[in-house]
Amino acid sequence: MPGALQRPAVVPRVSDLIGYTPLLELAATETGSRLLLKLEMFNPTGTAKIRMARAMVDAAEASGDLRAGGRIIESTSGNTGLGLSVIAAERGYTFTAVVDNHAAPDKLRAMKALGTELVYVVDDGGAEELATAAREELAEDMARGHDNTIFTEQHNNPANGVGYFPVAHELTEALGGDIGVLIGAVGTGGGLCGTGRELAKLISGFTVIGVEPKGSIAFGGPAHDYYQSGTGTPEGAGIGALVDFDLIDEGVKVGDVEAFATCRAVARTGLLIGGSAGGVVHEALTRLPSLPPGTTMVALINDGGEKYMDTVFNDDWMSERDLLSPETEREVDELLTKLRRNRYTAC
Numbered sequence: 342m343p344g345a346l347q348r349p350a351v352v353p354r355v356s357d358l359i360g361y362t363p364l365l366e367l368a369a370t371e372t373g374s375r376l377l378l379k380l381e382m383f384n385p386t387g388t389a390k391i392r393m394a395r396a397m398v399d400a401a402e403a404s405g406d407l408r409a410g411g412r413i414i415e416s417t418s419g420n421t422g423l424g425l426s427v428i429a430a431e432r433g434y435t436f437t438a439v440v441d442n443h444a445a446p447d448k449l450r451a452m453k454a455l456g457t458e459l460v461y462v463v464d465d466g467g468a469e470e471l472a473t474a475a476r477e478e479l480a481e482d483m484a485r486g487h488d489n490t491i492f493t494e495q496h497n498n499p500a501n502g503v504g505y506f507p508v509a510h511e512l513t514e515a516l517g518g519d520i521g522v523l524i525g526a527v528g529t530g531g532g533l534c535g536t537g538r539e540l541a542k543l544i545s546g547f548t549v550i551g552v553e554p555k556g557s558i559a560f561g562g563p564a565h566d567y568y569q570s571g572t573g574t575p576e577g578a579g580i581g582a583l584v585d586f587d588l589i590d591e592g593v594k595v596g597d598v599e600a601f602a603t604c605r606a607v608a609r610t611g612l613l614i615g616g617s618a619g620g621v622v623h624e625a626l627t628r629l630p631s632l633p634p635g636t637t638m639v640a641l642i643n644d645g646g647e648k649y650m651d652t653v654f655n656d657d658w659m660s661e662r663d664l665l666s667p668e669t670e671r672e673v674d675e676l677l678t679k680l681r682r683n684r685y686t687a688c
Protein backbone atom coordinates (compact mmCIF):
# COMPACT_ATOMS: atom_id res chain seq x y z
CA MET A 342 0.00 0.00 0.00
CA PRO A 343 1.41 3.41 -0.89
CA GLY A 344 1.74 5.96 1.98
CA ALA A 345 -0.55 8.98 2.18
CA LEU A 346 1.66 10.99 -0.14
CA GLN A 347 2.81 8.28 -2.49
CA ARG A 348 1.49 7.94 -5.99
CA PRO A 349 -0.78 4.99 -6.83
CA ALA A 350 1.00 2.44 -9.04
CA VAL A 351 -1.19 3.20 -12.07
CA VAL A 352 -2.88 6.53 -12.81
CA PRO A 353 -5.29 7.60 -15.59
CA ARG A 354 -4.13 11.19 -16.32
CA VAL A 355 -0.82 12.96 -16.85
CA SER A 356 -1.74 15.47 -14.14
CA ASP A 357 -1.98 12.57 -11.65
CA LEU A 358 1.80 12.36 -12.04
CA ILE A 359 2.26 15.81 -10.49
CA GLY A 360 4.03 15.92 -7.13
CA TYR A 361 5.60 13.30 -4.88
CA THR A 362 8.97 14.58 -6.13
CA PRO A 363 12.14 13.11 -4.61
CA LEU A 364 14.73 14.62 -2.26
CA LEU A 365 18.44 14.32 -3.02
CA GLU A 366 21.15 14.96 -0.46
CA LEU A 367 23.62 17.06 -2.46
CA ALA A 368 26.02 18.04 0.28
CA ALA A 369 26.62 17.96 4.03
CA THR A 370 28.99 19.35 6.64
CA GLU A 371 31.13 17.61 9.24
CA THR A 372 28.77 19.08 11.83
CA GLY A 373 25.78 17.17 10.45
CA SER A 374 24.09 19.92 8.45
CA ARG A 375 22.85 18.84 5.05
CA LEU A 376 21.53 20.31 1.84
CA LEU A 377 18.55 18.45 0.37
CA LEU A 378 17.29 19.28 -3.09
CA LYS A 379 13.55 18.96 -3.74
CA LEU A 380 13.77 17.86 -7.36
CA GLU A 381 10.76 19.43 -9.01
CA MET A 382 11.95 18.46 -12.47
CA PHE A 383 10.40 15.07 -11.73
CA ASN A 384 6.98 16.61 -12.37
CA PRO A 385 5.41 16.26 -15.84
CA THR A 386 6.87 19.08 -18.03
CA GLY A 387 10.06 18.90 -15.94
CA THR A 388 9.21 21.80 -13.65
CA ALA A 389 7.41 22.80 -10.46
CA LYS A 390 5.16 25.20 -12.34
CA ILE A 391 2.67 22.55 -13.40
CA ARG A 392 1.60 22.41 -9.75
CA MET A 393 0.32 25.99 -9.91
CA ALA A 394 -1.00 25.63 -13.47
CA ARG A 395 -3.35 22.90 -12.29
CA ALA A 396 -4.35 24.91 -9.20
CA MET A 397 -5.18 28.03 -11.26
CA VAL A 398 -7.37 26.02 -13.64
CA ASP A 399 -9.05 24.20 -10.73
CA ALA A 400 -9.87 27.58 -9.12
CA ALA A 401 -11.28 29.02 -12.35
CA GLU A 402 -13.46 25.94 -12.83
CA ALA A 403 -14.67 26.10 -9.23
CA SER A 404 -15.64 29.78 -9.59
CA GLY A 405 -17.47 29.10 -12.86
CA ASP A 406 -15.22 31.50 -14.82
CA LEU A 407 -13.96 28.58 -16.92
CA ARG A 408 -16.36 26.04 -18.34
CA ALA A 409 -16.31 23.25 -20.94
CA GLY A 410 -14.77 24.45 -24.21
CA GLY A 411 -13.30 27.58 -22.61
CA ARG A 412 -10.07 29.41 -23.36
CA ILE A 413 -7.09 30.05 -21.08
CA ILE A 414 -4.63 32.90 -21.73
CA GLU A 415 -1.37 33.47 -19.86
CA SER A 416 1.77 35.50 -20.20
CA THR A 417 4.60 33.05 -19.71
CA SER A 418 8.34 32.66 -20.11
CA GLY A 419 7.83 28.95 -20.65
CA ASN A 420 7.41 26.77 -17.59
CA THR A 421 3.96 28.06 -16.60
CA GLY A 422 2.98 27.74 -20.23
CA LEU A 423 4.13 24.14 -20.33
CA GLY A 424 2.04 23.32 -17.27
CA LEU A 425 -1.04 25.06 -18.63
CA SER A 426 -0.51 23.32 -21.98
CA VAL A 427 -0.76 19.92 -20.32
CA ILE A 428 -3.79 20.81 -18.18
CA ALA A 429 -5.59 22.44 -21.14
CA ALA A 430 -4.91 19.46 -23.41
CA GLU A 431 -6.12 17.06 -20.74
CA ARG A 432 -9.34 18.95 -20.03
CA GLY A 433 -10.20 20.08 -23.56
CA TYR A 434 -9.54 23.83 -23.22
CA THR A 435 -7.87 26.08 -25.76
CA PHE A 436 -4.68 27.60 -24.37
CA THR A 437 -2.96 30.69 -25.75
CA ALA A 438 0.50 31.54 -24.39
CA VAL A 439 1.79 35.08 -24.80
CA VAL A 440 5.57 34.73 -24.99
CA ASP A 441 8.74 36.66 -25.77
CA ASN A 442 12.06 35.63 -27.25
CA HIS A 443 13.61 35.30 -23.80
CA ALA A 444 11.96 31.90 -23.36
CA ALA A 445 14.06 28.83 -24.11
CA PRO A 446 13.23 27.66 -27.66
CA ASP A 447 12.72 24.09 -26.45
CA LYS A 448 10.02 25.22 -24.04
CA LEU A 449 8.21 27.02 -26.86
CA ARG A 450 8.46 23.98 -29.14
CA ALA A 451 7.11 21.73 -26.39
CA MET A 452 4.13 24.04 -25.79
CA LYS A 453 3.35 23.95 -29.50
CA ALA A 454 3.62 20.17 -29.55
CA LEU A 455 1.05 20.05 -26.74
CA GLY A 456 -1.39 21.99 -28.94
CA THR A 457 -0.87 25.48 -27.53
CA GLU A 458 -1.20 28.62 -29.62
CA LEU A 459 1.87 30.87 -29.20
CA VAL A 460 1.48 34.64 -29.54
CA TYR A 461 4.70 36.68 -29.50
CA VAL A 462 4.67 40.22 -28.12
CA VAL A 463 5.64 42.51 -30.94
CA ASP A 464 7.48 45.24 -28.99
CA ASP A 465 9.99 42.67 -27.85
CA GLY A 466 12.75 45.28 -27.59
CA GLY A 467 15.45 42.97 -28.89
CA ALA A 468 16.34 39.41 -29.65
CA GLU A 469 16.52 38.11 -26.09
CA GLU A 470 14.94 40.85 -24.02
CA LEU A 471 12.46 39.99 -21.32
CA ALA A 472 9.17 41.67 -22.20
CA THR A 473 7.16 40.74 -19.11
CA ALA A 474 5.14 43.95 -18.87
CA ALA A 475 4.24 43.97 -22.58
CA ARG A 476 3.34 40.29 -22.44
CA GLU A 477 0.98 40.76 -19.54
CA GLU A 478 -0.74 43.75 -21.12
CA LEU A 479 -1.36 41.79 -24.29
CA ALA A 480 -2.66 38.72 -22.42
CA GLU A 481 -5.07 40.89 -20.44
CA ASP A 482 -6.28 42.66 -23.60
CA MET A 483 -6.87 39.35 -25.36
CA ALA A 484 -9.06 38.03 -22.52
CA ARG A 485 -11.03 41.20 -21.82
CA GLY A 486 -14.73 41.05 -22.72
CA HIS A 487 -14.70 37.42 -23.84
CA ASP A 488 -17.03 34.94 -22.16
CA ASN A 489 -15.58 31.66 -20.90
CA THR A 490 -12.06 33.04 -21.39
CA ILE A 491 -9.66 33.58 -18.52
CA PHE A 492 -6.34 35.36 -18.10
CA THR A 493 -4.83 33.29 -15.31
CA GLU A 494 -2.52 36.17 -14.31
CA GLN A 495 -0.01 34.09 -12.39
CA HIS A 496 1.60 37.08 -10.65
CA ASN A 497 -1.61 37.99 -8.83
CA ASN A 498 -3.50 34.70 -8.68
CA PRO A 499 -3.79 33.27 -5.13
CA ALA A 500 -4.18 29.78 -6.63
CA ASN A 501 -0.55 30.04 -7.74
CA GLY A 502 0.52 29.84 -4.09
CA VAL A 503 -2.11 27.24 -3.23
CA GLY A 504 -0.71 24.96 -5.94
CA TYR A 505 2.44 24.53 -3.84
CA PHE A 506 0.76 23.61 -0.54
CA PRO A 507 1.31 19.90 -1.33
CA VAL A 508 5.09 20.54 -1.44
CA ALA A 509 4.96 21.39 2.28
CA HIS A 510 3.07 18.17 3.02
CA GLU A 511 5.50 16.12 0.94
CA LEU A 512 8.40 17.66 2.87
CA THR A 513 6.95 17.00 6.32
CA GLU A 514 5.95 13.48 5.35
CA ALA A 515 9.59 12.85 4.33
CA LEU A 516 11.39 14.84 7.03
CA GLY A 517 8.95 15.39 9.88
CA GLY A 518 9.83 18.65 11.58
CA ASP A 519 13.49 18.43 10.61
CA ILE A 520 13.62 21.46 8.30
CA GLY A 521 15.75 24.38 9.47
CA VAL A 522 15.96 26.37 6.24
CA LEU A 523 13.75 26.53 3.15
CA ILE A 524 15.43 28.22 0.21
CA GLY A 525 14.09 28.83 -3.28
CA ALA A 526 13.92 31.12 -6.29
CA VAL A 527 11.45 33.98 -6.29
CA GLY A 528 9.68 35.04 -9.47
CA THR A 529 5.95 35.29 -8.91
CA GLY A 530 6.70 34.12 -5.35
CA GLY A 531 4.15 31.31 -5.65
CA GLY A 532 6.61 28.43 -5.25
CA LEU A 533 8.62 29.57 -2.24
CA CYS A 534 5.88 31.51 -0.45
CA GLY A 535 3.12 28.96 -1.12
CA THR A 536 5.34 26.17 0.22
CA GLY A 537 6.56 28.30 3.12
CA ARG A 538 3.11 29.46 4.18
CA GLU A 539 1.73 25.92 4.30
CA LEU A 540 4.88 24.61 5.98
CA ALA A 541 4.44 27.20 8.74
CA LYS A 542 1.07 25.60 9.52
CA LEU A 543 2.73 22.21 9.91
CA ILE A 544 6.05 22.94 11.67
CA SER A 545 7.80 25.89 13.27
CA GLY A 546 11.32 27.22 13.70
CA PHE A 547 12.46 27.29 10.08
CA THR A 548 13.92 30.17 8.11
CA VAL A 549 12.83 31.12 4.58
CA ILE A 550 15.43 32.46 2.14
CA GLY A 551 14.36 33.88 -1.22
CA VAL A 552 16.82 34.06 -4.10
CA GLU A 553 16.48 36.28 -7.15
CA PRO A 554 18.94 37.09 -9.93
CA LYS A 555 21.17 40.16 -9.59
CA GLY A 556 19.37 42.76 -11.70
CA SER A 557 15.91 41.69 -10.50
CA ILE A 558 14.06 44.23 -8.35
CA ALA A 559 12.10 42.43 -5.59
CA PHE A 560 14.92 42.54 -3.02
CA GLY A 561 16.37 45.95 -3.95
CA GLY A 562 19.65 46.79 -5.68
CA PRO A 563 20.19 48.13 -9.19
CA ALA A 564 18.00 46.82 -12.02
CA HIS A 565 19.62 45.33 -15.09
CA ASP A 566 19.13 42.49 -17.56
CA TYR A 567 19.80 38.96 -16.43
CA TYR A 568 19.76 35.54 -18.08
CA GLN A 569 18.37 33.29 -15.32
CA SER A 570 15.16 32.25 -17.03
CA GLY A 571 11.69 32.28 -15.47
CA THR A 572 12.71 33.80 -12.16
CA GLY A 573 13.06 37.26 -10.62
CA THR A 574 11.18 40.48 -11.31
CA PRO A 575 12.65 42.46 -14.20
CA GLU A 576 12.59 46.24 -14.28
CA GLY A 577 9.22 47.47 -15.52
CA ALA A 578 7.30 44.49 -14.16
CA GLY A 579 5.33 44.82 -10.93
CA ILE A 580 6.40 42.72 -7.96
CA GLY A 581 3.83 39.92 -7.77
CA ALA A 582 1.21 39.85 -5.03
CA LEU A 583 2.45 36.41 -3.98
CA VAL A 584 5.89 37.65 -2.97
CA ASP A 585 5.27 37.61 0.78
CA PHE A 586 7.93 39.79 2.38
CA ASP A 587 6.63 38.92 5.87
CA LEU A 588 7.29 35.24 5.26
CA ILE A 589 10.71 35.62 3.60
CA ASP A 590 13.30 36.08 6.35
CA GLU A 591 16.03 37.03 3.91
CA GLY A 592 15.98 37.98 0.25
CA VAL A 593 19.30 37.54 -1.55
CA LYS A 594 20.61 38.07 -5.05
CA VAL A 595 22.85 35.78 -7.08
CA GLY A 596 24.50 36.78 -10.36
CA ASP A 597 24.18 34.83 -13.60
CA VAL A 598 27.89 33.91 -13.56
CA GLU A 599 27.64 32.23 -10.13
CA ALA A 600 24.27 30.63 -10.90
CA PHE A 601 25.39 29.13 -14.19
CA ALA A 602 28.80 28.07 -12.88
CA THR A 603 26.90 26.17 -10.18
CA CYS A 604 24.68 24.44 -12.77
CA ARG A 605 27.80 23.31 -14.60
CA ALA A 606 29.58 22.14 -11.44
CA VAL A 607 26.50 20.29 -10.16
CA ALA A 608 26.19 18.60 -13.57
CA ARG A 609 29.53 16.93 -12.89
CA THR A 610 27.93 15.19 -9.89
CA GLY A 611 25.42 13.64 -12.32
CA LEU A 612 22.53 16.09 -11.90
CA LEU A 613 21.33 18.64 -14.47
CA ILE A 614 19.63 21.66 -12.89
CA GLY A 615 18.25 24.80 -14.52
CA GLY A 616 19.63 28.35 -14.24
CA SER A 617 17.40 29.62 -11.42
CA ALA A 618 18.17 26.47 -9.43
CA GLY A 619 21.86 27.20 -10.00
CA GLY A 620 21.38 30.50 -8.16
CA VAL A 621 19.55 28.77 -5.32
CA VAL A 622 22.15 26.02 -4.97
CA HIS A 623 25.02 28.54 -5.09
CA GLU A 624 23.49 30.43 -2.17
CA ALA A 625 22.68 27.21 -0.30
CA LEU A 626 26.19 25.75 -0.66
CA THR A 627 27.78 29.00 0.44
CA ARG A 628 25.64 29.13 3.59
CA LEU A 629 25.70 25.44 4.51
CA PRO A 630 29.05 25.42 6.42
CA SER A 631 27.98 28.25 8.73
CA LEU A 632 24.57 26.82 9.69
CA PRO A 633 24.08 25.59 13.26
CA PRO A 634 25.21 21.92 13.52
CA GLY A 635 22.60 19.42 12.39
CA THR A 636 20.54 21.84 10.31
CA THR A 637 18.61 20.47 7.35
CA MET A 638 18.33 22.94 4.51
CA VAL A 639 15.82 22.21 1.74
CA ALA A 640 16.33 23.87 -1.64
CA LEU A 641 13.45 23.99 -4.11
CA ILE A 642 14.79 23.09 -7.56
CA ASN A 643 12.37 24.59 -10.05
CA ASP A 644 13.51 22.76 -13.16
CA GLY A 645 16.20 20.57 -14.71
CA GLY A 646 19.13 21.51 -16.91
CA GLU A 647 17.89 19.63 -19.99
CA LYS A 648 15.99 22.77 -21.05
CA TYR A 649 19.16 24.86 -21.08
CA MET A 650 21.47 22.94 -23.41
CA ASP A 651 21.48 25.88 -25.85
CA THR A 652 22.28 28.41 -23.12
CA VAL A 653 23.77 27.54 -19.71
CA PHE A 654 25.42 24.39 -21.04
CA ASN A 655 26.55 25.88 -24.35
CA ASP A 656 30.11 27.30 -24.09
CA ASP A 657 29.67 29.58 -27.13
CA TRP A 658 26.44 31.11 -25.85
CA MET A 659 28.03 31.59 -22.43
CA SER A 660 31.25 33.15 -23.80
CA GLU A 661 29.43 35.53 -26.12
CA ARG A 662 27.67 36.99 -23.06
CA ASP A 663 30.71 37.01 -20.76
CA LEU A 664 29.07 34.43 -18.53
CA LEU A 665 31.67 31.68 -18.77
CA SER A 666 33.92 31.70 -15.71
CA PRO A 667 36.16 28.65 -15.27
CA GLU A 668 37.44 30.20 -12.04
CA THR A 669 33.95 30.46 -10.48
CA GLU A 670 33.18 26.94 -11.68
CA ARG A 671 36.37 25.71 -10.03
CA GLU A 672 35.42 27.41 -6.76
CA VAL A 673 31.97 25.79 -6.76
CA ASP A 674 33.54 22.44 -7.75
CA GLU A 675 35.93 22.64 -4.79
CA LEU A 676 33.19 23.55 -2.33
CA LEU A 677 30.98 20.77 -3.66
CA THR A 678 33.76 18.19 -3.56
CA LYS A 679 34.55 19.11 0.05
CA LEU A 680 30.93 19.03 1.18
CA ARG A 681 30.01 15.88 -0.71
CA ARG A 682 32.53 13.88 1.36
CA ASN A 683 30.37 14.37 4.43
CA ARG A 684 27.08 13.10 3.04
CA TYR A 685 25.57 10.60 5.39
CA THR A 686 22.66 9.23 3.37
CA ALA A 687 23.86 5.76 2.42
CA CYS A 688 24.76 5.34 -1.27
Ligand SMILES: Cc1ncc(COP(=O)(O)O)c(C=O)c1O
Nearest residue numbers: 420528529530532571572617643
Ligand atom coordinates in the same frame (compact mmCIF):
# COMPACT_ATOMS: atom_id res chain seq x y z
C1 LIG B 1 12.90 28.05 -13.95
C2 LIG B 1 12.12 28.86 -12.98
N1 LIG B 1 12.70 29.19 -11.82
C3 LIG B 1 12.06 29.93 -10.90
C4 LIG B 1 10.77 30.40 -11.13
C5 LIG B 1 10.13 31.25 -10.09
O1 LIG B 1 9.10 30.57 -9.42
P1 LIG B 1 7.87 31.35 -8.82
O2 LIG B 1 7.19 32.04 -9.94
O3 LIG B 1 7.04 30.29 -8.18
O4 LIG B 1 8.41 32.33 -7.82
C6 LIG B 1 10.13 30.07 -12.32
C7 LIG B 1 8.78 30.55 -12.59
O5 LIG B 1 8.31 30.51 -13.69
C8 LIG B 1 10.81 29.29 -13.27
O6 LIG B 1 10.23 28.94 -14.43
